[in-house]
Amino acid sequence: MPVTTLSWRSSKFAAAKKMRSRESKRDHQQKKRRLTNLNLRMKMxxxxxxxxxxxQKKIKEGQRLVREKFEAIELECEQLRKETVLITQQSVSTQIRLTLMFQILKARENHDFSKASQLTCVLRELIAREK
Known part of the structure; x- marks a missing residue:
């Protein structure tokens, strides 16, 4: 084989090797760039x-506070309902007592003392039951 063929082949081989080396460096740089971008996106x-x-923690805390306030309001509403029922009962009781007193006065006015006596006993029993 002549020397020129060998040098031509080795120079062709060297050129191909350089090209592969450049491609390899370019691939490596692209991979590195992609990895850097990926890491950056992961951090973000x-x-x-x-x-x-x-x-989410703030929302959860807000929901807890709202739930507590709602429960407090419900408790207060229940208390108000009970007080309203009590006031209504007291009002009815007062109305009954006033009616009895008015009937006692009418009976006395009409000189019906036996009826006045009966109504007075009823009024006393009613007051005794309430206490």
Whole structure:
């Protein structure tokens, strides 16, 4: 084989090797760039997830406070209902006593003392039951 063929082949081999080396470096740089971008996106996602987690905690706390206030309001409403029923009962009782007293006065006015006596006994029993 002549020397020129060998040098031509080795120079062709060397050129191909250089080209593969450049492609390999370019591929490596692209992979590195993609990895850097991926890492950057991952960091951003972690930050967003952290913010979302904080927001969820705040929402949960707000819901807890609203629930507590709602329960307090319900308790207060129940107490008001009980007081309203009590006041209504007292009002009815007062109305009955006033009616009895008025009937006692009318009976005395009409000189019906036996009826007045009966009504007075009824009024006394009613007052005794209430105590």
């Amino acid at each position: 996602l972690r930050v967003e997830m952290e913010e979302i987690s904080e927001d």
